[in-house]
Amino acid sequence: MRGWSYDYVGPAELRSLVRPDASGQSMRSPADFDEWVLARTAEELAEPFTFVVDQAGVLRLAPRRGEHVVCAGGEAVLGAGEISFREESGRWAVDEISNQSTGYCPDVSSWAAVAEAMDQAGIVHPSGFTHEVVFRRCPTCRQLNIVREEDFVCVFCDEALPREWNVDQPGR
Ligand SMILES: [Zn+2]
Structure with missing residues (x-):
């Protein structure tokens, strides 16, 4: 199930930051995620990241200070929030995840789309947002x-x- 789509509702001036090459990195497969995680430093991985789930149901990741609307390339999303990872027996798994995005203000029910996108990327995750x-x-x-x-x-x-x-x- 695709779920509800959320339009950007944040400040209009942030939309001007949207650029095709500035959107978040798409995690279409476990290989995409492995490659992305390997390219991150330990310092980066100690911090949470900005994420969105795009219209195609794909998870996109960007540095935390990145705006959700930029991560989403200005498009509507199925989910948005913050995500952090921890290493668990040699694999990177979700540590904390929330729907914290004042740009999109997604409902907590966006979890279904978020979980589906993480499954597609082979990311081990909890059974719901750790912070709603x-x-x-x-x-x-x-x-x-x-x-x-x-x-x-x-x-x-x-x-x-x-x-x-x-x-x-x-x-x-
Ligand atoms: Zn009021």
């Missing part, structure tokens, strides 16, 4: 919120936030 971010847009003041501890209240205007993901709803 709950994004909601306030229906009243339109501000983007990150819901903490199930407290579905807008931090800007105190209005109730919906239980369902709604970040892409029009009327900003």
Whole structure:
């Protein structure tokens, strides 16, 4: 199943950073991932990376300070977040993974597409995000919120936030 697609909802000026040669590296197969990981230094691998899952369901990786919209080449994504790796009996496996992306604000249900993309790249991963971010847009003041501890209240205007993901709803 392909899942939901997320359009970029972040600041417009970051879109200007998008360049064909600046997008994240695609992990279409285990060979792609092995090659990518071997080319990274120990210092790089000690830090989390930016990732997106593109429209074709392929995982793309970029350095952490990279913007998700750049990693995605400006396109909509099936998932986005941060990912870190650790070595486990001679193989690189996912250590931590989240849907932390203020550019795309993907729902936690994007996990299905993310897991599928990692499977395609032969990457050993946990059974869900190790850190889930709950994004909601306030229906009243339109501000983007990150819901903490199930407290579905807008931090800007105190209005109730919906239980369902709604970040892409029009009327900003
Ligand atoms: Zn509000």
